[in-house]
Amino acid sequence: MDKKTIIKTLEKIALYMELQGENSFKVSAFRKAAQVLELDPRSLAEMDNILKLKGIGASTGAVIEDLLNTGVSSLLVDLQNTVPSGLLPMLKIPGLGGKKIAKLYKELQIDSMDALKLACEAEKVQTLAGFAAKTEKKILTEIENLQSKPERTAVWQLEPIVEMVESKLATIGEIEKYSVAGSYRRVKEASKDIDFIIATKSPQEVRELLLNELPVLKVIAAGDTKVSVTLDGENEIDVDFRLVELHQYASALNHFTGSKDHNIKMRQIAKEQGKKISEYGVELEDGSMQHFHSEEEFYAYFDLPFIPPTVREDGSEFSKLDQLPLLVTLEDIKGDFHMHSTWSDGAHSIEEMVEASRAKGYSHIVITDHSDYLKVANGLSKVRLLKQIETIHELKNKYTDIEIFTGTEMDILPDGSLDFEDELLKQLDFVIASIHSSFSQPQEKIMERLYNAVKNPYVHMIAHPTGRIIEQRNGYNPDVPTLIEWAKENGKVLELNANPYRLDLQTEYLKLAQEKGVPLAINTDAHHIAQLKYMDIGVRYAQKAWLHKETIVNTWTLEKFKQFIKK
DNA sequence: GCCGTTTTCGGCCCGACTGTTTTCAGTCG
Numbered sequence: 001m002d003k004k005t006i007i008k009t010l011e012k013i014a015l016y017m018e019l020q021g022e023n024s025f026k027v028s029a030f031r032k033a034a035q036v037l038e039l040d041p042r043s044l045a046e047m048d049n050i051l052k053l054k055g056i057g058a059s060t061g062a063v064i065e066d067l068l069n070t071g072v073s074s075l076l077v078d079l080q081n082t083v084p085s086g087l088l089p090m091l092k093i094p095g096l097g098g099k100k101i102a103k104l105y106k107e108l109q110i111d112s113m114d115a116l117k118l119a120c121e122a123e124k125v126q127t128l129a130g131f132a133a134k135t136e137k138k139i140l141t142e143i144e145n146l147q148s149k150p151e152r153t154a155v156w157q158l159e160p161i162v163e164m165v166e167s168k169l170a171t172i173g174e175i176e177k178y179s180v181a182g183s184y185r186r187v188k189e190a191s192k193d194i195d196f197i198i199a200t201k202s203p204q205e206v207r208e209l210l211l212n213e214l215p216v217l218k219v220i221a222a223g224d225t226k227v228s229v230t231l232d233g234e235n236e237i238d239v240d241f242r243l244v245e246l247h248q249y250a251s252a253l254n255h256f257t258g259s260k261d262h263n264i265k266m267r268q269i270a271k272e273q274g275k276k277i278s279e280y281g282v283e284l285e286d287g288s289m290q291h292f293h294s295e296e297e298f299y300a301y302f303d304l305p306f307i308p309p310t311v312r313e314d315g316s317e318f319s320k321l322d323q324l325p326l327l328v329t330l331e332d333i334k335g336d337f338h339m340h341s342t343w344s345d346g347a348h349s350i351e352e353m354v355e356a357s358r359a360k361g362y363s364h365i366v367i368t369d370h371s372d373y374l375k376v377a378n379g380l381s382k383v384r385l386l387k388q389i390e391t392i393h394e395l396k397n398k399y400t401d402i403e404i405f406t407g408t409e410m411d412i413l414p415d416g417s418l419d420f421e422d423e424l425l426k427q428l429d430f431v432i433a434s435i436h437s438s439f440s441q442p443q444e445k446i447m448e449r450l451y452n453a454v455k456n457p458y459v460h461m462i463a464h465p466t467g468r469i470i471e472q473r474n475g476y477n478p479d480v481p482t483l484i485e486w487a488k489e490n491g492k493v494l495e496l497n498a499n500p501y502r503l504d505l506q507t508e509y510l511k512l513a514q515e516k517g518v519p520l521a522i523n524t525d526a527h528h529i530a531q532l533k534y535m536d537i538g539v540r541y542a543q544k545a546w547l548h549k550e551t552i553v554n555t556w557t558l559e560k561f562k563q564f565i566k567k
Numbered sequence: 568g569c570c571g572t573t574t575t576c577g578g579c580c581c582g583a584c585t586g587t588t589t590t591c592a593g594t595c596g
Contacts, residue, residue, distance in 0.1 A: 058569090255596095270580095277580080
């Protein structure tokens with residue numbers, strides 16, 4: 001028996017109970033028990049007294065004992081025998097929760113999505129108390145939507161929509177302040193919707209402007225403080241706007257940034273002090289409201305340091321507050337070591353890339369165009385690379401405030417060989433190796449390719465180590481823990497590729513790499529000067545993995561970086 | 568279902584919106 005199975009079982013029991021229309025506190029007691037186990041860093045073997053944990057009582061404890069003794073939970077088995085599994089997917093229909101689904105099952109014997117659809121079409125659902133024609137119609141529409149709309153949308157698909165909405169909000173005079181919130185602000189890889197907080201004195205006017213000037217496909221809700229719409233575009237996406245007064249803004253931003261678990265912890269902390277947190281402020285014992293100018297002020301009010309949105313997750317952040325000052329921030333970044341120019345498939349000349357990097361205040365960068373093998377990207381031949389080295393050496397003289405290093409993003413070929421000879425690599429300051437081909441090879445072969453790159457003395461870094469595209473492509477499935485071991489043994493850097501398509505390595509591996517003492521680089525892989533901005537999301541994604549400044553190569557001084565690449 | 572040196576009963580994070588009601592339950596975040 002492992003911890004994961006216990007957690008999964010408790011969560012499943014909660015789900016089935018919800019579908020029975022059980023008391024919601026009872027349901028959440030099982031969820032809480034699962035969370036207690038999840039948040040405990042110890043493995044099952046290390047936990048000698050699992051039944052004594054706070055949040056685990058007689059019933060949840062019995063489930064755990066059952067699992068430990070017999071390998072199955074008789075409670076879950078009973079529930080699965082009573083509650084048809086076809087009810088589970090119905091929870092995904094917006095507007096339907098446990099209570100309503102239980103009612104549909106009890107009174108109309110609806111036990112699946114298909115049965116529900118038929119019952120709605122036959123207008124049977126509207127005969128139930130609490131349901132009416134409008135609800136019935138809505139259920140049908142939502143079932144249709146479920147089939148056409150993906151559950152979550154990737155961060156790279158959300159980014160242009162956030163920019164579009166922000167540029168619109170900026171033009172509305174009645175808006176005093178605004179910010180994106182929700183999981184997008186926490187840099188989740190994918191989100192169900194986008195949240196915005198708006199401070200305004202004229203909520204009605206702003207509501208009308210939002211509804212009229214945004215590409216609204218559907219209005220989900222439009223109240224005085226909340227506007228919820230589906231926006232039209234390449235990807236249909238739900239967007240929530242919360243309209244508050246300026247003095248409520250910091251509290252609203254904090255509340256709607258979440259996460260839910262983070263908020264619950266904060267409310268518990270407040271409660272212990274006899275205070276009550278809501279999205280409008282903090283209510284004191286005498287009933288008066290405390291307001292804040294910023295989230296920093298809000299946390300300080302509870303004697304907490306500012307907790308960045310990126311780490312507001314499962315509540316475990318509250319036990320790691322001492323690490324917050326160590327986390328990497330954008331201000332720590334001194335350079336970007338993976339970018340392309342017109343020499344391969346970039347949109348700008350080397351000089352333009354240098355100028356844009358200077359504007360960012362960087363002290364050093366590396367130009368890393370593609371290598372010969374990648375013909376589709378106009379990869380550089382040996383001759384062209386030598387010429388580029390010469391060009392960069394000439395350009396170096398022009399600048400005293402930024403160091404330009406020569407480099408390459410060299411392909412690791414399908415047969416495992418490297419695209420350039422050592423003799424050529426030797427002449428470069430910084431060598432990146434990466435895989436762009438034959439993703440479907442068996443893991444053994446992929447690892448052989450990576451091993452060849454890692455053991456080469458002239459290679460400094462492996463870029464986008466898994467090759468994934470968020471929510472779209474899994475990559476080439478390397479054995480990352482082994483790669484991390486190899487990087488450690490051979491003194492290589494692994495990349496956190498900051499392009500929102502990639503965010504590769506992902507957080508679980510970034511954590512592991514830092515634990516093992518492997519240096520990590522955050523690079524934009526920019527093919528356009530506009531993409532240099534991805535350093536920001538890269539750094540914030542790194543925070544999600546609790547990466548420290550000193551782990552990140554980009555925070556090292558020019559001198560330290562020079563020392564490192566010399567070897 | 569779980570918890571508790573104010574409590575072993577009565578809370579549980581809190582509030583908005585919708586749809587179905589005629590004062591509120593259910594859902595959602």
